[in-house]
Amino acid sequence: MTTYNWDLIERLLHEVQNGEGSFAPRKYAEQEAADKATAGESIGNLDALKKTAADYEALLFKRGFIESRPEEQGGNGENFILTPRGASLLSLIDSSIPGNAHPRQVMDEQEDALDPETFDRVASEAAIAGGAI
Numbered sequence: 001m002t003t004y005n006w007d008l009i010e011r012l013l014h015e016v017q018n019g020e021g022s023f024a025p026r027k028y029a030e031q032e033a034a035d036k037a038t039a040g041e042s043i044g045n046l047d048a049l050k051k052t053a054a055d056y057e058a059l060l061f062k063r064g065f066i067e068s069r070p071e072e073q074g075g076n077g078e079n080f081i082l083t084p085r086g087a088s089l090l091s092l093i094d095s096s097i098p099g100n101a102h103p104r105q106v107m108d109e110q111e112d113a114l115d116p117e118t119f120d121r122v123a124s125e126a127a128i129a130g131g132a133i
Helices: 006-018 025-038 046-062 084-093 101-108 116-124
Strands: 066-068 080-082
Touching: 006 025, 006 046, 006 080, 006 084, 025 046, 046 066, 080 084, 084 101, 084 116
Parallel strands: none
Antiparallel strands: 066 080
């Protein structure tokens, strides 16, 4: 079973959503670690977190959660936009939305929650999409 650092993925997706400049996953991992440390949470190994962020960038791209920003939208080959699948993932795991713990738990129960077929199935289920459970 594959487990993911949903807080880090959320940070990366927000950076894609809000940014037009070059995407810098290692920098975002440092920011995530600093935020956690400020909140008194353990950050673990920072170098490992940075590597995980870079690995997540590749995974999110390969699996269709993010894609290169088109040139006509300011794309430079080093920045991204969310795909509909990426926007759906962000809406499920966004910590600013009350009740985000349940979708994260459901995702953690999957063999690989970011497998495109698995994600599309789970995200479409009314119980998780509507936060009913």
